[in-house]
Amino acid sequence: MMAAEALPDGAITLSEGMELQWCNQTASEHIGLNLATDRHHSIFNILRAPEFAHYAQQREWEGPLLLHLEKEGIDKSLSVQLTRYGFGQFLLVTRDVTQVEKLETTRKDFVANVSHELRTPLTVLLGFLETLRELPVESISDEQRDRYEQMMLEQAQHMQAIVADLLTLSTLESSLPTEGRPVRMSQIINQALEQAKVLSDGEHIFIENIDSSLCIVGSENELTSAISNLLTNAIRYTPKDGTITVSWFPTEDGGAIYSVEDTGIGIAPQDIPRLTERFYRADKGRSRATGGTGLGLAITRHVAVRHNAELSIQSRFGSGSLFMLRFAPLRVRQIEEPNL
Numbered sequence: 587m588m589a590a591e592a593l594p595d596g597a598i599t600l601s602e603g604m605e606l607q608w609c610n611q612t613a614s615e616h617i618g619l620n621l622a623t624d625r626h627h628s629i630f631n632i633l634r635a636p637e638f639a640h641y642a643q644q645r646e647w648e649g650p651l652l653l654h655l656e657k658e659g660i661d662k663s664l665s666v667q668l669t670r671y672g673f674g675q676f677l678l679v680t681r682d683v684t685q686v687e688k689l690e691t692t693r694k695d696f697v698a699n700v701s702h703e704l705r706t707p708l709t710v711l712l713g714f715l716e717t718l719r720e721l722p723v724e725s726i727s728d729e730q731r732d733r734y735e736q737m738m739l740e741q742a743q744h745m746q747a748i749v750a751d752l753l754t755l756s757t758l759e760s761s762l763p764t765e766g767r768p769v770r771m772s773q774i775i776n777q778a779l780e781q782a783k784v785l786s787d788g789e790h791i792f793i794e795n796i797d798s799s800l801c802i803v804g805s806e807n808e809l810t811s812a813i814s815n816l817l818t819n820a821i822r823y824t825p826k827d828g829t830i831t832v833s834w835f836p837t838e839d840g841g842a843i844y845s846v847e848d849t850g851i852g853i854a855p856q857d858i859p860r861l862t863e864r865f866y867r868a869d870k871g872r873s874r875a876t877g878g879t880g881l882g883l884a885i886t887r888h889v890a891v892r893h894n895a896e897l898s899i900q901s902r903f904g905s906g907s908l909f910m911l912r913f914a915p916l917r918v919r920q921i922e923e924p925n926l
């Protein structure tokens with residue numbers, strides 16, 4: 587029975603009358619039984635799920651049965667399989683499939699979300715196309731046609747942005763982090779700031795405190811996307827005349843912090859922990875209106891993890907937010923000549 591003890595699955599042997607004879611440690615954890623006191627008791631008194639009783643009555647078992655059990659307030663999914671063995675005895679094999687089931691649910695939710703996200707712009711796009719096709723040419727003015735085309739272009743660009751972010755996410759999730767090389771952060775932060783100012787179109791005040799000699803060892807592309815995500819979010823969620831403060835500085839312990847602070851709309855406390863979930867939006871209207879994909883912070887969190895950084899979010903609803911990426915010392919390098 588030593589071999590059975592080493593199995594990752596639970597194993598239980600039952601007598602002809604389905605009474606417990608023996609089980610390994612894993613099985614006793616799976617269904618909460620105690621060999622000392624439960625031995626010789628009917629398995630139906632131990633595993634009380636009616637589906638199991640029904641399954642056991644079949645007497646021939648082609649596949650396993652999936653059981654949903656609750657143990658000490660925690661839901662658990664078990665796959666159990668009965669087979670005949672020895673002289674009229676039975677072997678019951680149990681396997682904990684809770685994680686597998688959870689992953690499956692996440693995958694299904696994700697596919698449903700992606701379809702929903704793409705369907706909205708696609709419906710709008712189709713609507714305009716059909717209108718243009720059905721209306722007689724002379725009944726639409728050039729101006730109107732221009733407007734329609736502009737709106738169709740926006741919807742197509744929105745779909746393109748979603749697909750691009752999805753690809754980025756899937757690359758981040760499926761590839762091993764690259765070792766990378768020292769990336770001069772001031773360079774990519776300044777580039778991101780230039781683009782951010784175009785987006786802001788003079789509506790915001792920018793304050794910049796950027797150390798020019800600090801480098802992070804990692805992937806330039808990934809770091810760029812994290813840096814600009816936080817920056818563009820600050821602009822998109824801060825009304826006109828707000829202030830955006832961008833900082834990049836060393837910490838006392840040898841680490842470094844990139845932070846973006848805004849005086850924008852802020853985030854309610856209950857939304858903060860969920861912002862890095864894919865497609866989670868606190869302010870749906872504003873996200874859509876500014877072309878958001880709902881994936882930016884999910885991407886940023888992945889990049890952070892891959893660079894030994896921690897993403898932290900502080901915010902007061904109605905008065906502004908502070909997003910910080912705190913890099914661990916092992917990633918930080920100093921470059922001597924800041925002007926090179």
Ligand code: ADP
Nearest residue numbers: 819820823867868869873878879880881882883
């Ligand atoms: P989106 O494309 O919708 O902006 P993100 O993943 O970048 O997606 O952000 C998720 C949500 O977090 C946004 O929809 C928004 O509600 C909220 N959010 C992000 N940054 C800010 C910010 N600086 N101020 C207020 N809310 C923000």
